Amino acid sequence: MTRALIALLLLALAGCATLGGRPVPNIYVVRHLHTPAGVANAQLTPEGRAAAERLAAWLERDPPQTILVSDTDRARDTAAPTARRYRAAVLTYDPRDTPALIAQVLASKGTVLVVGHSNTVPDIVDGLGGPRPAPLVHEDFGDIWHISGPKRVTVRSKLP
Template sequence: MLRTFIRPRLAGALLLATLLGGCATAPAATQRVSFVVVRHAEKADDGSKDPPLSAAGQARATALAASLRDAPLRAAYATGYRRTQATAAPAAQAHALAVTTYDASRPASEFAVQLRHDHRDGTVLVVGHSNTAPAIAAALCACEVAPMGDGEFDRRLTITIDARGAATLRDERY
């Protein structure tokens, strides 16, 4: 009698463990990562190759940080230039993150592969330049992204990748 009591209980426990194990490894339908790709904010005209942000640029960097205030920001990337670092800094500081420097000359496709590999959830900020931000966004979403004009500082490209790996692009102003 004891044998027949243990077997059904053991079988039920094994079935439950198998079902729960399957749930633990299956990705949640809402699991996703968003990459926010922007160009650096307005730069000061100081005659150097590495100018700081202008007052308007500082205000734009603050506005970017405010727009990401409630986002689950996991990382912030910027090229090594003062203007990109200063654009990313307010958002990073608001989330107690350091800004990670990336090489502006690195191919966008390689950088996108690294970003997608390293970040599976939350929000990631990437600050680039007018000639790099569209290519990075295009590589992240595997879609076409219009070029950025030289005077375009308010464009925000948000690529959201769902748990199945499907990407969507939102091209908006901030």
């Protein structure tokens, strides 16, 4: 009887981490880090590069296996320290196609990091089931949205 109860409990817990029968990835969404204002396809500033290193350290307890970035220098530069540190696959997505990005994230296995932009992060977080963030302005750097579990629990943190 006890063995059957334990088996039932384990099945119930396993079901808590699935969405439509598939495991739900643990997801982190960030906007690319610090760039100069008004520069097209800007690279990260020294402050942004330092913040990218802090992001990699911040993710140490739950390192991503997959990182999704747009095809911009600032997104790739934000992801680079994390990708190097955890040997994560870096895949490029089209920021104009949020539904395809959402599908790609939800089909991923393991933890996923998405590096977005001020005009895409609200749509990405909303599309992943989190509460839609307020519009971001240029100075909004370093926020991390952690979306987890089938109930899409969302916690917003600030990069130290």
